[in-house]
Amino acid sequence: MKKILLVITTCLISPLLLAKSVQVKSPDGNIVVTVNDDKTPNYRIDFNNEGAIEASRLGLRFQKAAELGLGFAITDTQRNTVDSNWQLPWGERKNVRDHYNELLVTFSLDRQSANTFNVRFKVFNDGIGFRYEVPSQPGLDGNIAITNELTEFNVGQPEQTTAWWIPSRGWNRYEYIYQTTKLIDVDHVHTPFTFKLANGHHLSIHEAALVDYAGMTLQKQRGGSLKADLTPWYDGILVRKTAGFTTPWRTVQVSKDAVGLLNSDLILNLNEPSKIEDTSWIEPSKYVGIWWGMHVGENTWGSGDKHGATTSETKRYMDFAAKYGFKGVLVEGWNIGWDGQWYDNGDVFNFTKAYDDFNIKAITEYGLAKGVRLVGHHETSGNVTNYRNQMEDAFKLYQQHGVRQVKTGYVADGGKIKRIDENGIARMEWHDGQFMSNEYLYNIKLAAKYQISINTHEPIKDTGLRRTYPNWIAREGARGQEYNAWGSPPNPPSHTAILPFTRMLSGPMDFTPGTFDMAFKGLGADTDRPQTTLAKQLALYVVIYSPIQMASDLPRNYEANLPAFQFILDVPTDWQESKAIAGEVGKYVAFARQERDGDDWYLGALTNEDARTLTLSLDFLDKTKRYQAQIYRDGEKANWVDNPYEMIIEQKEVSAADSLTLPLATSGGAAIRFKALN
Template sequence: MKKLFLASFILFAFSSIATAQQLKSPQGEFEMNFSLTSDGTPTYSLKYKNKEVVKTSKLGLELKNDKKSLLNDFTIVDSKTATFDETWKPVWGEVAQIRNHYNELAVTLNQKGTDRKIVIRFRLFDDGLGFRYEFPSQKNLVYFVIKEERTQFAMAGNHTAHWISGDYDTQEYDYTTSKLSEIRNLSSKARSENASQEGFSDTGVQTSLMMKSNDGIYINLHEAALINYSCMNLNLDDKKMIFESHLTPDAKGDKGYIQAPSTSPWRTVIVSDDAREILDSKMTLNLNDPCKIEDTSWIKPVKYVGVWWEMITNKSTWSYTNDFPAIQLGITDYSKAKPNGTHGANTAHVKEYIDFASKHGFDGVLVEGWNQGWEDWFGHAKDYVFDFVTPYPDFDVKDLHEYAKSKGVKMIMHHETSGSTRNYERHLDKAFKFMNDNGYEAVKTGYVGPILPVGEHHYSQSIINHYQYVIEKAVDYKIMVNAHEAVRPTGICRTYPNMIGNEAARGTEFQAFGGSKPNHVTILPFTRLIGGPMDYTPGIFEMNIQKFSPTNTSKVNSTLANQLALYVTMYSPLQMAADLIENYNQFPDAFQFIKDVAVDWSESKYLEAEPGDYITVARKAKGTNNWFIGNVNGETPRTSNITLNFLEKGKKYTATIYADAKDAHYKTNPQAYTIRKITVTSKTKLSQLSASGGGYAISIVENK
């Protein structure tokens, strides 16, 4: 690890204050300017290769029940610059090491009339800008309530954007692609039904927001290190093309309770004229603190199967019985209940998945619906929903633990909270100890439905703190966490790498709820995955769900080859083969790619990319000389052209190519694929068809 600090410190007397400061990125392609307006309002602007990216934009916070907000009347009392350069190794990731190199400007402001100080810290990387508010310890600013953060991002034009509607409770929407000026008219159509949702504006959107200017500049707005603060949405003034931060409120409407000393999350602007560099950016991770877990040997990437898709598609159920109109844990006697005959999480069936995992080399088996309480778990504002330790009569925890252990397979726990965060915290230690006692090393948490306490939101400050509490408590028990329906990631997995997976977007399950747009997976890496990996649960081979679940008429909007490619393009150290065993048994030759593909990487090369259209990625499996390539395509068929110059020179490899057949189409012929093997070298050029909603996957193994 290399660190280099070069700092200069400038302290001005009030009479000779410089009201403008400039910062350049290490390679000089970015220029950030900070200044105060005539009324003492802090502002910043950003240029990339001499082109305006963010026009002059205001900074500050509006306070509640305070005579004066932190918006204006500031003077600069201190200005510090520094350069930082290090290389660090992630516990798991897209690459074996990450360079963290930036130039920094920290401006200390003093407010006239209140004698309150804030620091605005800017870090300018070679891929963009991060900045945050800091509140030093001081007698005149100790406890305060944020009414609204007033951070602006003034766009330099009417960009094309890939966006989802602003919401306090969900990101599970399809993306809409439009000009910024069209968001208002499209907003109502962009909001599909969800288990819990609350919008706030016709021009509100969520981060990570991906845009492209008319002259080919790609711009991404997001946040990093969301700790003890409300999640940020963006509200657009579509007359001036200015985004302003819009924090998620709590049950009282407040946006944040702050005690100094503290900091806000980083606000981030990632920029390039090459879409591939947006995908390759590690700025979000770099703006988070280094790993706080001393021993990380127990944190390991996982490839898993599970009892899940069958419930999502209505083939089976989470619940055990139909006898009870309502459940009260500790009172309801399941031993007297008649099984409904559709319960998926029964011992015999779970053993089938353990056998399948063992046979095909998977690390784990997830089981949902194993614990008592699923009969009335949703929609009742019920606080005591689950206890996370009491199994149904047909789920033998001890037997399954021993059986899985004998097969070399780990069981993955499922904790659905039904949004009752205080109930989960009430049971958390007992639940994690139960996991330790029964050999569970990873947990999938869920927060479906409205949050309890009533009136709170999935993205409000106290619930953000709950998610963080679960992650940190899990460290005490050496448990890895995969959170679903929680807040979208902001790079915290660098600090707590036991946070091995997240959902926080429209995942594969929505293919069973009516479908997602075929280009959805060409946008997610530019948006949701900017903050961290997603448990997208790919690998669906049977696109016509009605074939095995007669009541479900949904179809998966993807070709089979596209599903294979997702294991490479949708980066995650936690990857599920989500389909049913019988569907994989129909296509053993295609299933081979899922068995072979790695989940941890030493190198990643983004070969082609255009948000909403296509992505092609090559990754080198950690500890080997083998590579895997994935290409996903949107609605329009295209020919992908790539060069394998990332392979080691002078060596030969065998490439197995899993591709769309000539007549493949996500609607009419999704299971049409071809498999061929060829010898390749670093000089090989490949030209490959990607069908509508299609793609291809390639495994490249060094010849011995």
């Protein structure tokens, strides 16, 4: 009788006895990830001995196989530690440390098919990444359709957690004004998704190495839970894979303050090393372009009397570029397809045939003789099949004429891309679905074959693939400067104080700063125009990172203010080191960056609609040197509404032991070059 009672008792408590829990910590011990198999596989994150992400579900569901999740138990673990260094051919810094502790957890269930999967965790000092690794097995051994990813990010105290976000799966892709709300009021959002806990800790959820998979958005659930919501194909399937697959990394960057998020290399470290052996042809640089004139109505993309992309106009811009040291001239509207409603002309764009008033051979020869390259442009207007059919010929043409960089565009009215399937049927796909994930990458790989770098507009979000494919040199992926010409409303003063903590955590952005004429439609608070001071426009060259930076305004506006223009001429686009030194999300931010393989440093600081004074330590400077600080800052009476131009340009001798006090006007800024003196 005792034996029978013992057996019954054991059965009743066995789920608790069998539940397993394993942990992995960051190298500095501050981040702890706990993985558990109680009822369903889950994980939690603690930071500095406080909860950051509470117990959150893991798992996958399929169209024709049982769920990987509910009832699975931990059956094996493997551990590893990595501490190495690698170099970026271009970037925010030259040398990157890759230091993490790794835990591979195997979950299994006693059944005949779909009975095992792995989750690999990498825990860095600045956050974590984890991904699913599903081996080939009965039930998951052929073509596989994923219908649900069960991953959750469970945030406690949502009523006390502040979030900065843009809506996902909307008609305008990623080009929305950021909202600032409590997490409880968040709906369906894009990543990077940044939030501040009640205890002041800052986190950002994103993903790394998005290859052959659907982009992850986040859907708000009950309470503070955020669930992975993968962007579907036209037919509702989320992801199509074959046996033995891995997912992208799900990432959580963690910091005690907002500034710490800006100094993270986690996304890059979770991507594979470069697949391009010789990167010497990838050239960080500054450029100008026949572009802003279209946005302010002086020129047109389409042909006619006001056509911007003409041989004579391009040569004029090349003269300006050569005079001031710019390496490229972007020309939009040169090829057949821009007449009429070009944003709905995807079927008729021709990527090798120019309008009669644009002679690509004469233009490129003229520019190369002056040390200036044509920056190419391919606008798909949302028809990627038409582009795919012409893509190789288009790259051949550009390579023939010495073009090294191409800006691509995927404008699509309604927010979806048009493709023609193998049966000739038109299908509509989201920009961040699996189909387009592969299509964007196909473009990058083919461009590399012809030694061309790509600057993608209307892109899929950046997930660090620039490490693997360094010719993916920049993207858009947020509201850029053009919205200040016609955005109604334009970007608010807080916009560029939010971008570094959200969109910019994913990678470089071609924001196209540098507007000098704020009054092309008149000044005022309700006018479509940059809601900034002139000094803030200069600060953007340091704050909003891109290895290709545009001086976006018209040449005459720069030549009318050469003293301020000097900062744009001086500032590099490639950096030895970058350090965020101050900031609060949506309020203000300050970055210091050292020129690549040089001694000079640059600083950019900007604020939102509130004027403020920042006192910044210069301890980032080399302690053995003295510097001439060439300062461009707001004047005493400057404000963005009706006095944006007032600027003080001054010089001071400083060292690493000094600090600078910078008064910033409403939506103002400061830009500084620290020129080494010894």
